[in-house]
Amino acid sequence: MRHTPGQRILTALSQVALWIWVLLAMVPLVWMVTTSIKPEGYAQTIPPTWQFQPTLQHYVDVLEGAAVTPFGPLLLHSLVVAVGSTALALVLGLFAAYALARLRFKGKRFLAMWILSTIMFPPVVAVIPIFIMAGRLQLIDRYLTLIVPYAAFNLPLVIWVLRSSIRQIPEEIEDAALVDGASRMEIITRIVLPLAAPGIATAGILSMLLAWNEFLFALTLTRSQVKTAPVGISEFTGMFGTQWGSLSAAATIIVAPVVIMALMLRRHLIEGLTLGAVK
Amino acid sequence: MKPTREESNGIGWALVTPAVGVLLLMTIFPALYLLWASFRRFNLMMPENAAFIGLENYRNIVTNADIRHSMLVTILFVVAAVGIELVLGLLLALMLAPKSRSNAAAATLLILPMAVTPVVSALVWRELFNPNYGWVNYYLRKIGIMGEPIAWLSSPQTAWFTVISLDVWQWTPFVALILMAGLQGIPPEPREAAAVDGAEGWRLFWDVTFPLLRPFVAIAVLLRTLEAFKTFGTIRVLTGGGPGISTEIINLTIYRTALQDFSVGAGASLGIAFLVFLSILVPQMLRVLARDSDLVEA
Known part of the structure; x- marks a missing residue:
């Protein structure tokens, strides 16, 4: 196709507009990272300081707990909950996804629709009874009490991503194994598991990311034993006002792993977040 | 050797049961519990005194002006945020769609806001x-857009601006990347044919490209709407629902009522009302979506 001068100007303008948006969208992250390495006293200045000697002091303060509660344990709690809930969701999700992708059974269509429909369930509605029950069962502030709800809320996504990746495996491989006398369990663990590995990676990383970022359940169901990093940082604005250096250092520590995970997924991020509807 | 129907039935249910069990425990059980609690004067401080009071909690929803305000504000938030994200996302997608190294870099950078922990x-x-x-007050004044510094979180209008701008910053890329994938998947032939027939510019987009893009618009709007209705942490940390109750969306109201004031009965009735509202809205949206997409094809 030929390009008229008008079209060329339009293309150039749209590139400029696109990059203005992209650069503006980076400003909050630039604020976060630069503030975290500014020496004490440089963070809250007007006009903002751009020339300073970078320091890692705020990171040390945050991890050692000089400013507020030590942040290390909170990160550990977040990690345990993210890994635990992801493992649970992947195991339960793989079996369910296999059944939905490959087997014919009564009520399958309804079941698939019901699983999908649970993504609309508002977490704030779920958290109230779970809080009351966890209180009665003495389960407040335990890993399990966060792991199970997180796994449940990530299950529709995990099942949908795995189902579509299992469907791409040629069925003949499984048929051959069935003829050789393999059980369904062996087929799932020996054939489906390795061949669906890319889908499992996508579902797993997404589930970790969502669990790591979750706030409502963590706020309600944890106290000090398993308090997660997002809850910890939300309590930073204490009686002394905000310490911007510590706040932004803690923020950078929380955000760095999820940003890396999202970048690892690239295009699969959208595929996963749309439950496979957009490839 | 295909498994027989009976064999498949048993294995199928055995394989889905654990997942279904966990999902039931975290959705249907809470819903039933709340339904039970919503007919009672149930306060967590005196849990043994859960007297049956019929529809009183629900009557209170209808008569209480603060709750009506909260519902209205929730719908305004979702419509404004998703609407702005759709318009800006479509513009970004059109700019991002031509394949080039610069656009690939821009698309990668746009992933970053989506990953950021909402509370952070x-x-x-x-x-x-x-x-x-x-920085906002300083740089806006420096380039001359703004005169006096604004106390953004102190008045309802500017507080709303900060709340919506946060959601738009974080989630416009999601809409943009979905629509970009859609645009890149549209074959060039219909456009070229229409261009030969003399269609151009806006008409070419509206009559030829947009209809092909509709399934992607539908998915983006549906998923963004569902997520926007779940918003909690960002608004709680950013404004706490304030100033006053001006940015208190229903999730914050339910949380405050049930888990801070401990009026579980009142909070439960609100939760049930919200659930009923969503169960009416979402199937309607799905019906529109099902016309365009195979997302719901089971």
Whole structure:
């Protein structure tokens, strides 16, 4: 196709507009990272300081707990909950996804629709009874009490991503194994598991990311034993006002792993977040 | 050798049961519990005194002006945020769709806001919009857009601006990347044919490209709407629902009522009303979506 001068100007303008948006969208992250390495006293200045000697002091303060509660344990709690809930969701999700992708059974269509429909369930509605029950069962502030709800809320996504990746495996491989006398369990663990590995990676990383970022359940169901990093940082604005250096250092520590995970997924991020509807 | 129907039935249910069990435990059980609690004067401070009071909690929803305000504000938030994200996302997608190295880099950078922990983005927003030391006030005044510094979180209108701008910053890329994938998947032939027939510019987009893009628009709007209705942490940290109750969306109201004031009965009735509202809205949206997409094809 030929390009008229008008079209060329339009293309150039749209590139400029696109990059203005992209650069503006980076400003909050630039604020976060630069503030975290500014020496004490440089963070809250007007006009903002751009020339300073970078320091890692705020990171040390945050991890050692000089400013507020030590942040290390909170990160550990977040990690345990993210890994635990992801493992649970992947195991339960793989079996369910296999059944939905490959087997014919009564009520399958309804079941698939019901699983999908649970993504609309508002977490704030779920958290109230779970809080009351966890209180009665003495389960407040335990890993399990966060792991199970997180796994449940990530299950529709995990099942949908795995189902579509299992469907791409040629069925003949499984048929051959069935003829050789393999059980369904062996087929799932020996054939489906390795061949669906890319889908499992996508579902797993997404589930970790969502669990790591979750706030409502963590706020309600944890106290000090398993308090997660997002809850910890939300309590930073204490009686002394905000310490911007510590706040932004803690923020950078929380955000760095999820940003890396999202970048690892690239295009699969959208595929996963749309439950496979957009490839 | 295909498994027989009976064999498949048993194995199928055995394989889905654990997942279904966990999902039931975290959705249907809470819903039933709340339904039970919603007919009672149930306070967590005196849990043994859960007297049956019929529809009184529900009557209170209808008569209480603060709750009506909260419902209205929730719908305004979702419509405004998703609407703005759709318009800006479509514009970005059109700019991003031509394949080039520069566009690939832009698309990668746009992933970053989506990954940021919502609570962290709310904390960063609060400092960016800080009336005394925030970058927003300083740089907007420096380039002459704004005169006097604004105390963004102190008046309802500007507080709403910060809340919506946060959601738009974080989630416009999601809409943009979905629509970009859609645009890149549209074959060039229909456009070229229409261009030969003399269609151009806006008409070419509206009559030829947009209809092909509709399934992607539908998915983006549906998923963004569902997520926007779940918003909690960002607004709680950014404004706490304030000033006053001006940005208190229903999730914050339910949380405060049931888990801070401990009026579980009142909070439960609100939760049930919200659930009923969503169960009416979402199938309607799905019906529109099902016309365009195979997302719901089981």
